[in-house]
Amino acid sequence: MLANNNRGIIRRMAKSALKNNRGRNLIVFLAILLSAFMLFSIFTVGITYFKMNRIQNIRLNGGEYDAVMYGITEEQREKCESDSEIKTTGTVAVSGYIESTGNDSTVDASCIWADETYWNEIMAPARDWVKGKYPSAENEVMMTEEGLQAAGLEGLGIGDTFTAGYRDGEGSLITKEFTISGLWDGYGVKSALYVSEAFYEASGYDISEVRCGRYYLDFDRWIMTADEQNAFTESLNLGKQQALYFTGNMGYSLPVFLGLGGLIFVTCLCAYLLIYNIMYLSVAGNVRYYGLLQTVGMTGTQIRALLGRQMTLVGGAGITAGILLGSAVSFVLLPSVIRALGIRTGTAGAVEVTFQPAVILLTVLFVAFTVYVGSRKPVKLAVSVSPVEAAGYRPVYGGNPGGRTKAKAAKRHRRGRRGSVVFRMALDQIRKDKKKSAVIMVSMAAGLSVFLCMSTILESQAARTIVTNHMNTDLVISNDTLKKEDPAEHKDLITEDFLSELTGISGVETVYPMIYGQITVPWEPDFAEMWMKEFYAMWMDIPYENEREEYQQYPENFGSVIVGISREELPYLQEVTDMEIDTDAFLSGETCVIYRNGLDLTSEDVVGKNVTCAEYGHSENQRTFQIAGMTNEGYYIGPVLGFPPTVIVCATAVEEFVSDYSVFQAGVKYTREYDEETENEILSLIQSSPDARDFSWESKLESLREVERAQGSMPQIGAGIALILALIGILNYVNTVTGNIQSRQMELAVLESIGMTDRQRNRMLVTEGMIFAAGSLFITGTVGVAVTYAVYQSMNYMLVPFEVPAGPVVGMTVFIIAVCAAVPLLAGAKMIRKGSVVERIRGMSGA
Template sequence: MRKVKNQKVIQKLAKKSFKANGMRNRIATLAIALTTMLFTIIFTMGLGTAETLQQQTMRQAGGDSHGVLKNLTKKQYEKLRTHPSIKEEAPRILVADRINNPEFLKRHVEAFYYPEYHYPHCFTKIIDGKAPKKADEILMDEVSMELLGLKKEAGQQVTLKMQIRQNEEEIIDRTFTVTGVTKADPALNVGFVTVSKEYLKVHEKELSYQVKETGSSTGSIYMDVNFANSRGIQEKLNKMIKESGYSVKEGAKNYISSNANWAYISDGTEKDPMTFAAAGAGLLLILLTGYLIIYNIFRISVIRDIRYYGLLKTVGTTGRQVRRILRRQAFWMALVGIPAGLLCGFFVGKALVPKIIERSAYQAAEVAVSANPLIFIGAALFSFLTVLISTRKPAKIAAKVSPVEAVRYTEGAELGTTGKRGKKKSQAERQKKSTDGGKIWRMAWSNLSRSKGRTTVTVLSLSLAIVLLNSVFTVTSSFDMDVFLKKFVTTDLQIANARYFGIDQYYGGDSEEVKTENLSESFIEACEAQDGFEEGGRIYSSTRFGLMADSWEAPDYIPHDSKGYYRTYGAEKDYLRKDENGAYSTSTVLYGLEDFPLEQIDVYEGEEDLSVIKEKLKTGKYLIYSTSTDDNGKVEPKEMMHHSGDKVTLALPDGSRREFEILTVIKENYYGLTNRYGIEFCYYTVADVFKEMESEDFLMSYLLNVEDEKETAYGQFVEDYTITKEPLMGYESKQKWLDEFSGLKNLFVLVGGTLSVVIGVIGVLNFINSVLTNIVTRRKEFAMMESIGMTKKQLLQMLILEGIYYAVITIGVVLIFGTLFSATAIRALSDGLWFMRYHFVIWPMLAACPLLLILGVAVPYLAYAPQRKNSLVEEIRRNE
């Protein structure tokens, strides 16, 4: 075949056809824009949230370096830093295990040295002043200075109470000049002090390497490293260590510990198929939504203009050229729709990201959604792919139609099937068996079934949004507030020393140290005297007890090796260590409960009657044992150290031994009834027995309930009290977790509702386009029906009935498919999340039914209104 240069002709034909389809172009462009908007929202939310969370996780991890090598000597550091795989490195040196100023009780402060070139990697931003140079100069964050009662200005002096090593009781008071004030991260309840290099020289002796002797990291070097990229960080660290002559095997003589920065998503997401599955499902949903409308628009357009394409075929236009004409038109619409969708979608997604972050563990984080090119490239590519897929079949139909088929085509006939599927029944033959075919309702139903493909696509696009919206409300209705709260809180309020709720926590391991971490009786008295108080009770706690190893017969399922019994944390083993007396003293904690907190226990095994439990505990011969649970609150059988009836012997603080029987096994109440350390052997007795064996100074916390109508005022009282009267005390309220729960529900509604609305608009556009095109392409048919006596009113009734049929079919599909989807997929999701209990919801689908019926009536009425003004003669002339 001879090749003819006809590019300009094809382009001219495409332009003429494009200009002749103004309504189609507008609807299709809007559809492409909305589809692009959906893709952009997903990409913006995904990348924006990931970027923010990664940044905040880096801050918690201490910096944005790829990895760190821990507890190095100077010699090890000098050897490792020369490895060729390292792109950038810096030493970080801890100069004191603790800063013990009482003002820092509620906000832990750490003291480090790292070189000035490494400040950006540690997110150290000086907002006033400059970096320290002398031994008595430091950087300090703004919040820490406020806690000390100082202005956020450089040049002031501060005195820090430094405990160089935790095993040393000596506290050194050192006065420094603050040469620079650094910005504090609102997402971290941690302050930072940065010393100069000169400080290391002046205090070289006290910063000697003592990791093996004392276990303290003070003076050792943490080497931060960056590689060329963040792929396979841990593997690179291990390779670097081995090639430098050291070992990565724990326990080896030349062992060096290292870990990858867990903030780097690229180092772990490839191992999380659920993340990819969720993202893939979202993209496929949008792809399907966009496909349904764009495909339907072009299919209807092709059917409407089928005679035009047939005429092109008669003058020699090939099928390939017809496809090119349609693709050019689609490209021009995408050229307008995609940029508009990218712009709108980015700003909508940018507005949603802060809402998502608020519901994460980083609600105080600064959210900055950058205009990442990947957002726009990804959304544009997916949108353009949707357009190409959607126009492929309509273009194929137009390309394959023969001139004869095009001239003889009537809506509902199969194109390209002449001579292949046998003789079609004539209209007269189809109506032979009908005795009431002239009724308007039957005519409307017959018209609807003439184009089953268009009807199916329109119904699906309308149904999709309603099913999605119903799913969103089903998910949120399945959120169980009681289950959620039970995991975190069992009473209205919990008060304790501020350390209990902070990083330092309450430990109860020393008779003197406990006086700085226990709850004050004056705080309890103030709470009990406050209007609205109902009931409460004290919880005592001490880790000065130890389970005698020879009194514990370990169950077979507890893992062990030649070194003893252990628990695993990732790849590391944490052994149950015996002290010199043969007791597991570092793995044992005893709690003493007054009546009210004792009533909060959840019995799993053994005696269940609370009154019997109280009486037997008072004898001093019995204990309650607490075992760990999973996220769903179910006991992990292989985590149980004891069963009801077991006999155990405890080593008491005074050195004596005492035998007990395990009366009851209860489920762990981590947030309400423990010191939040997760110790293996966790026992409970009543408060009086506890005080017989241990000092009443070991007062850990106090649980209380408040009258419902006075909770708000009571909460305000406790907040004010811990700020003005006893700032060393703290509290946690049920309201905090209620707010967390409500925020989580609102997030689902916000994000899911936004997607549902956009998809709903696309569905409505599809319906409007179908009705409009249906009316335009059937003008000749309507004129013929008028010529044989059918009135315009009857025609309008027929079109309205068609719209109502669309609505009724959609309602049926929605109710059937929505119910099935809810009972399968949503139920499975609910069963997989610990805070959800499946609850069937149908009201969003029912609420959409009248809206669909209104849409089914209003759209045909408004679309046919202009044509009602034309006379029969005008319509016949127009079609001629």
């Protein structure tokens, strides 16, 4: 047989088919456009979100690194620097502390030396600007404006000098004059004074000590499993005092990657189902046409070429339009919508969306592959049906529509049922093609589950969720004079009168004062001996045996504190204690909780043992408590951290036991969380005190602003992702149900011809929609929530408790119900406008 070049004819037929079937091809075009739009938008906005998440972590960590080691030996340094998987290493040395300046006697600022790598590479991404130069002379310092203000040095600038009381590595207090060589601003520890290498070398500190050395590691990889992290840690042969901590983004890198991969997979699956369903309806509806083409001699190969040509034209146009629409939404409309919704950017600035050229390639490849895969089955159907079968082809629902036995059984089953006829007809319609109904419900539930998961993650990473204080209080006020070593310099600042004025402020709901007293823990062979031996092994450079005799004979040289909390604070203490506390025993002063202080002691080692406390300066006044548990909560440390344990008891026990006790700090809870007006009143109260500089405070509102500044546009970008994902769950339903109703025109027309009213038809269609809505919401509420929980926990490196956000869930539910009810009504109304019942029956039958 001679070859016949009919490519030109096929091209003309493809163009002609596109013109003659504008409505059906428009549906396919829109399906491809929407899929390309969704994928492009999700990839673009998603990449931007994760970029902002990385920036947030850098800002919150104060630098770009993956792990930090406390204390570093030369052998460990050499091993890390020779490791090909470690990109950058930087060293920081704590070189003493500033305790006072000429204007403030209660300064608490560390002196830090940073090597060139840390300052110029690791810390640089977390800085906004630098003026001047990093210190080189022994008396030069680099500070922030906030640090100057906190030290009572506001108004000073580069080149100015100041005098400060500095405590070196030997514990000596030295009066020293410093010169400001530079200023900087950004993120991280902003109260510290960055000093020169010469200052560090003269300080008496050494980076091999845990109290001094901080060694930062930036790995040349994105993912590092827990086993790999443990193997790396073991390879360093850390000493007992040393510790290596991985940051949240590296410590949870693999779970986060898998969680994000799951979100992308489900999103892409929804897009695939959208294209597949619409294309199947479109091509299957033209099976009769393709069969008739075979009667005039067109081969199966030629039909494939014809369909391929049509899909290429429609797909190319849809992909191009989708990418253009996605660009407009991602870069123009999305930021505008976010602002219109009233989502505040605060200090974050404008919403910035990142463009990646690879996104276009990924979108084109995936949509093109989806078009190809989605059209294979319909094309195979068009080619395989004979001309005779195609002439009478109608879409068939159900597994065996021609089986008499099943039909009779179904008929008998329908006769025996009771209830609403309209509901039974709607339910029957769902059952006719269980596979298609299941696909609609599952695809919609998949989209809703992704939306639910994204909303939950966004809620957990919101600044208001990340920022927490002790007992979720809004402000913690501290008396810094009690941190001084000389008791003669202590002042009673948080007095009864001060607390009374504080409680009297209208926006203050509750005040939780924490009292403390100075104590000693006399030596005894059981608990005290065990504790001190472990303390020296963990924190001291000299063996316990060298000072054991002094501790036995002069325990007052090893002071500590006893802390008293109110009855209302006990439930929170229970939450952060590793054992169940007997409430009655604790409140009666029989038991206590001790602060673990990082020691390798377990509850089995200490719970049930007795700790004897003696009032400092009055060793004859002693009291014994039974240990009920240990806590790692740093809020209970007290003004100083001694060698013996910090003992936490009820406030009445401290008042009964210690004659000279003081309020060290007070937690304040507002009536309205983050109430700026109330906080300003409290700060005004503090500033009105003649000892205002001796107060310090930790504000949840200030922390919120700092986290919001660190997050930048991340919350807004995340909200954009959630808005886009909200469309995915319903687009497949809208398109599939619309096509389904179009293919049932003859069936619905026949029902109208035998007496079904418009109201009954609408009720039936709405009922079908409600069944789809109920099914998808049920799947989302069960499987979707379970998957959301698993993904959430895998990505929850900030350890925020899992909680499904009520607002997005309610809004999503109402929206889905409304859409599932409205779409069938609108599709049915459009169908009626096509003509009378007779005209619709004749049109579908081909008469």
